[in-house]
Amino acid sequence: MTELLYMNDCYLKEFEALVEKVDGNFVVLDKTAFYPQGGGQPCDNGVLIKDNEKFNVVFAKKIGQDVSHEVNKTGLKQGDRIKGILNWERRYLLMRNHTAAHILSEVIHKDAGALITGNQLNIDKSRIDFNLENFNREQLSGFASMANEIVKKDLQIKIYSKPREEALKIPSITKLANVLPPAVKDLRIVEIEGFDIQADGGTHVKSTKEVGEIEIIKAENKGKNNRILYFKLK
Numbered sequence: 001m002t003e004l005l006y007m008n009d010c011y012l013k014e015f016e017a018l019v020e021k022v023d024g025n026f027v028v029l030d031k032t033a034f035y036p037q038g039g040g041q042p043c044d045n046g047v048l049i050k051d052n053e054k055f056n057v058v059f060a061k062k063i064g065q066d067v068s069h070e071v072n073k074t075g076l077k078q079g080d081r082i083k084g085i086l087n088w089e090r091r092y093l094l095m096r097n098h099t100a101a102h103i104l105s106e107v108i109h110k111d112a113g114a115l116i117t118g119n120q121l122n123i124d125k126s127r128i129d130f131n132l133e134n135f136n137r138e139q140l141s142g143f144a145s146m147a148n149e150i151v152k153k154d155l156q157i158k159i160y161s162k163p164r165e166e167a168l169k170i171p172s173i174t175k176l177a178n179v180l181p182p183a184v185k186d187l188r189i190v191e192i193e194g195f196d197i198q199a200d201g202g203t204h205v206k207s208t209k210e211v212g213e214i215e216i217i218k219a220e221n222k223g224k225n226n227r228i229l230y231f232k233l234k
């Protein structure tokens with residue numbers, strides 16, 4: 001079972017760990033700061049360093065309770081002590097995008113009463129899927145300015161865990177219902193102070209100001225009620 005260091009410290013850029021399992025180019029560590037792809041957030045990249053040899057982490061994903069790091073070459077062995085270093089530029093951009101997605105989702109939810117059905121973050125642009133019957137393009141610029149107002153307020157983002165039963169009493173917590181696997185006893189909560197509370201496993205910035213400026217690029221209609229909105233950060 002890999003300890004997920006990013007869950008408690010989203011700003012951890014380097015860490016030391018023990019190699020627990022190796023299968024070809026796939027390496028499992030006892031702990032990691034590498035975010036494994038999931039929940040709409042792409043995985044981190046970076047390096048694992050053993051002595052002076054560098055192994056590039058090209059992909060990371062969860063397999064059961066482990067995080068599997070795919071490296072560009074073989075050579076690491078069980079029992080090796082390594083230092084992991086994230087590609088911080090990429091990760092920080094993903095953190096800003098993730099917090100931006102929460103802000104926009106809440107704006108769309110509050111303002112239009114839409115149900116958020118999914119999101120996919122990325123470096124260049126991110127998308128939010130939502131369900132809304134009556135939708136017109138003029139609403140888009142409204143969403144953008146409301147979201148940017150929240151960004152400018154410099155609200156703090158707090159991350160903590162809450163027992164599932166207690167967390168589910170928070171009215172808006174199931175806005176993105178598919179992030180709550182029933183087996184999970186404690187939910188990790190991401191709260192944008194005074195604005196939004198979500199159960200979420202991703203990485204986020206500490207204050208909304210760090211998001212920068214949100215720009216909505218376009219919106220698409222998929223079927224009668226399904227909308228897709230693309231945004232990027234300036």
Ligand SMILES: [Zn+2]
Nearest residue numbers: 098102200202
């Ligand atoms: Zn999220």
